[in-house]
Amino acid sequence: IAPRGGRIGLVSKSGTLTYQKMFELADIGFSTAVGIGGDPIIGTTHIDALAAFEADPETDCIVMIGEIGGDAEERAADYIKANVSKPVVGYVAGFTAPEGKTMGHAGAIVSxxxxxxxxxxxxxxxxxxxxxxxPSATAALAREILTSL
Known part of the structure; x- marks a missing residue:
């Protein structure tokens, strides 16, 4: 996928769901897409990306993909509430994951x-x-928001 420039800032823990969003929203395009991975130790966080998107005049809507394990999404939610004025659409993968089982990588475990x-x-x-x-409903929500801006 070769995304074109656009209005969506995308931050995701999941590589596969990043590709899916880029495909589903390719006609709108992305200002920036950041894959942070889901391992317990990462370099860039959801909050880092959210702050960058909030400051970016080319970003009109933020799409945030999370997944089970850790508390990064909860911390990001606190940050969004206090610091982000742009619309944010989210998706959290892992509703059917069994408790205590690692799903895909070390960070995706629920206890x-x-x-x-x-x-x-x-x-x-x-x-x-x-x-x-x-995931597809998330793309539809982003599309609806951008259409209304």
Whole structure:
């Protein structure tokens, strides 16, 4: 996929879902796409990308893809609520993941209620993020928002 420039800032833990969003929204295009990975130790965080997108005049809408494990999405939700004025659309992968099982890489593991997809979705929605029920629904939400701007 060779994305063209556009109005969406994309930050994602999932490489596969990054490709899917870039394909689904290729006609709109991306100001920047950042793949942060889902391992426990990363260089760039959701918050780093959100701050950059908020400051970028070329970004009109932010798409954030998260997944089970850790608390990065919950921390990002707090940041969004306090610091982001642009519309944010989200998706959290892993609603059907069994507790205690690693899914794909070391960071995607749920223990107890910490790091669950449901907890992340709830935190994001409380911050005003429109959270899609499926990856494709997330793309549709971003498209709707950009059409209304």
């Amino acid at each position: 107890g209620s910490s790091g669950t997809a449901a907890a992340k979705k709830e935190a994001l929605e409380a911050a005003g993020v429109k959270v899609g029920k499926t």
